[in-house]
Amino acid sequence: xxxxxxxxxxxxxxxxxxxxxxxxxxxxxxxxxxxxxxxxxxxxxxxxxxxxxxxxxxxxxxxxxxxxxxxxxxxxxxxxxxxxxxxxxxxxxxxxxxxxxxxxxxxxxxxxxxxxxxxxxxxxxxxxxxxxxxxxxxxxxxxxxxxxxxxxxxxxxxxxxxxxxxxxxxxxxxxxxxxxxxxxxxxxxxxxxxxxxxxxxxxxxxxxxxxxxxxxxxxxxxxxxxxxxxxxxxxxxxxxxxxxxxxxxxxxxxxxxxxxxxxxxxxxxxxxxxxxxxxxxxxxxxxxxxxxxxxxxxxxxxxxxxxxxxxxxxxxxxxxxxxxxxxxxxxxxxxxxxxxxxxxxxxxxxxxxxxxxxxxxxxxxxxxxxxxxxxxxxxxxxxxxxxxxxxxxxxxxxxxxxxxxx
Numbered sequence: 001x002x003x004x005x006x007x008x009x010x011x012x013x014x015x016x017x018x019x020x021x022x023x024x025x026x027x028x029x030x031x032x033x034x035x036x037x038x039x040x041x042x043x044x045x046x047x048x049x050x051x052x053x054x055x056x057x058x059x060x061x062x063x064x065x066x067x068x069x070x071x072x073x074x075x076x077x078x079x080x081x082x083x084x085x086x087x088x089x090x091x092x093x094x095x096x097x098x099x100x101x102x103x104x105x106x107x108x109x110x111x112x113x114x115x116x117x118x119x120x121x122x123x124x125x126x127x128x129x130x131x132x133x134x135x136x137x138x139x140x141x142x143x144x145x146x147x148x149x150x151x152x153x154x155x156x157x158x159x160x161x162x163x164x165x166x167x168x169x170x171x172x173x174x175x176x177x178x179x180x181x182x183x184x185x186x187x188x189x190x191x192x193x194x195x196x197x198x199x200x201x202x203x204x205x206x207x208x209x210x211x212x213x214x215x216x217x218x219x220x221x222x223x224x225x226x227x228x229x230x231x232x233x234x235x236x237x238x239x240x241x242x243x244x245x246x247x248x249x250x251x252x253x254x255x256x257x258x259x260x261x262x263x264x265x266x267x268x269x270x271x272x273x274x275x276x277x278x279x280x281x282x283x284x285x286x287x288x289x290x291x292x293x294x295x296x297x298x299x300x301x302x303x304x305x306x307x308x309x310x311x312x313x314x315x316x317x318x319x320x321x322x323x324x325x326x327x328x329x330x331x332x333x334x335x336x337x338x339x340x341x342x343x344x345x346x347x348x349x350x351x352x353x354x355x356x357x358x359x360x361x362x363x364x365x366x367x368x369x370x371x372x373x374x375x376x377x378x379x380x381x382x383x384x385x386x387x388x389x390x391x392x393x394x395x396x397x398x399x400x401x402x403x404x405x406x
Contacts, residue, residue, distance in 0.1 A: 063336045065373040071097035072372030076379065076400065078116050084150040084167055084203070090116025090124075094402045096238070096375040100134040107132035107237045108375045112402065122169075124149045132237070139188060139230070143176040151316060153209045156298060158318045158349050158358050162392045166207035170299075171199040171219075178228065186233045192226035194251065198299045215260060216297025222262040224251040234274065239376035239404060241282045241331075245272040253294075264294020272406055284329045286345075286406045291322040302349060307399040308406060310347045310362045311384030314397065318360070320349035327362065329405065339368035339378070343405070360387045366399075378403060 075093035082088070092114045098106050109132050115125045124147050131140040148171045154160035173196070180190030198219040202209050209217075226249055234243035247270045255263035269289040276282055288309060290302040302323030305313030309325050327345025334340060344363040348354065366382035379402060386395035 061337070062373075065336075069098060069101045069374060071095060072375050072377055074371045074377070074379065074402070076402070084120075085122055086119035088116050088118045088122075090114070092402060094377065096372060096377050099132065103134050105136070106134060107136055108377075110238075110377075110403075122149050123147070130237075135182075137182050139180040139182075139190070141176070141178040141192075143174060145172065145174040147172040150203065152314065153207075154317050155208050155212060156214070156301065157320055157351070158304075158355075158360070160318060162389070164208040166209045167203040168209060169201040169203055171201075173197045178226070180228060180230055186231055188228075188230040188232070190228040190230070192224075192228060192249065192251070194224040194226065195221070197221040198297075200299070214298040215295060216262070216299055218260070219299065220259070220261040220297055221257060222253045223256055224253045224266070226251040234272075236376060239370075239378065240272075240274045240284070241276045242274055244274075245270070247271075260297060262294070262297050262300060264292060264296060266293070266300075267291050280333045282331045282333075284331060284406065285327075286329070287326040289322075289324050296321055304347055304349050304360065305386075305397075307382070307401045310345060310360070310386070311343065311364055311382055311399060311405070312362050312386035312396050313360070313384075314395070317395070318349050321351050322354075323347070323349050324354065327406075331368075331404075333368075333370075336373055337370050339370065341366045341368065341382070343382075343384075362386055364396075368404075380404065 073093070073095045075091055078088065078090040078092060080088045093112070095111045096108050097110075099109055100106055109130060111127075111129045113127050115123075117123050126143070126145040126147075128143045129141070132138070133140070148169070150167055150169050153166045153168050154162070154164055175195045176192070177194075178190060178192035180188040182188050198216075198221070200217065200219050228247060228249040230248075231244065231246045234240045234245055249266075249268045251266040251268075253262050253264055253266075255261070267289070268291075269287075271287045273285045274282060275284075286309070292300055292302070298319070301319040301321060303316040304310050304318040304323060304325070305315045309327065325345060325347030327343055327347075329341055329343040332340045342365045344361070346359045346361055348359050350358075362384055364382060364384035366380060368378040368380055370376060370378045380399070382399040382401070382405070384397055384399070388394035
């Protein structure tokens with residue numbers, strides 16, 4: 001117990017302020033569950049009290065699954081500070097549910113809302129949904145997003161330098177609608193529609209963004225029509241321990257608006273496999289491929305790095321026409337409420353031909369708190385590390401997220 005406390009205190013000191021409140025919640029929940037088997041006296045009296053035995057509290061700490069197949073809901077606070085944003089504050093919440101509780105094989109549907117504002121009048125709002133109908137006959141995906149927020153631009157390619165960091169403000173509106181229909185067992189085909197509109201403002205003229213010739217530098221918009229194919233044999237879509245997932249999507253963007261607005265295509269592959277090594281240990285494998293065709297504006301170039309793929313890299317530190325990634329993750333569920341992970345991967349971006357010698361590493365580990373046992377929904381903390389370029393510190397990042405990486 002003492003070793004866990006010492007590690008936790010060190011971890012809290014180095015965690016960015018942006019994630020502090022959510023991490024405290026997760027840390028306390030972990031501490032309580034570990035102490036349950038260590039301190040039978042005072043601890044048990046507290047745990048047996050009316051407050052701790054209430055339905056609301058038990059929903060988040062009990063080791064027993066809710067037999068009513070009820071919905072699950074959790075909200076995490078967001079609080080941080082950066083010179084370019086000032087004070088940032090907001091919330092991130094997820095609601096998991098079944099469309100039909102009587103269907104014991106139906107997948108979990110979810111609605112996720114994320115939003116933050118800053119004292120410099122910036123905003124980042126996102127609402128997504130992932131819906132599975134009765135018998136999993138239809139799979140419906142939607143996203144609506146508005147973003148008026150600063151980000152760092154480093155240039156194009158896989159050899160950008162930290163010293164070239166240039167601060168920009170991106171204004172983005174996105175609407176995404178997708179629907180897939182089950183044709184035979186585990187196999188779906190679908191259609192999709194995406195509309196995006198980008199605008200940019202250079203906060204510090206004279207930097208790399210100013211003097212690099214970029215197509216679509218002032219922003220642009222496009223409307224994409226897509227077709228998808230999906231094979232999905234996973235035992236669950238939230239915390240998978242067995243099965244395969246393979247999805248291919250092609251989008252065509254016609255020339256509706258002319259100018260530097262994008263006209264072309266996009267091909268996207270997402271492949272996953274899960275193998276149960278023991279009753280508590282799972283190996284997950286994941287590979288992605290994302291390529292654009294045509295005269296592609298820079299703002300559509302796939303970016304290496306996120307809280308799901310190539311953890312440890314700032315999103316957009318490396319970007320180009322094509323992105324290729326792979327990762328493996330070991331997931332150990334030591335307790336119904338607590339899990340640990342270790343992951344490693346490799347990936348890169350490129351223009352015409354991949355250079356395997358330039359593959360960039362990604363590795364790290366994380367902690368999971370399962371706030372909803374019925375849907376196996378988790379709060380996720382990961383620490384990822386990437387490459388160390390000459391004259392630069394090793395790239396790394398903390399992540400506080402809802403749900404598994406893949």
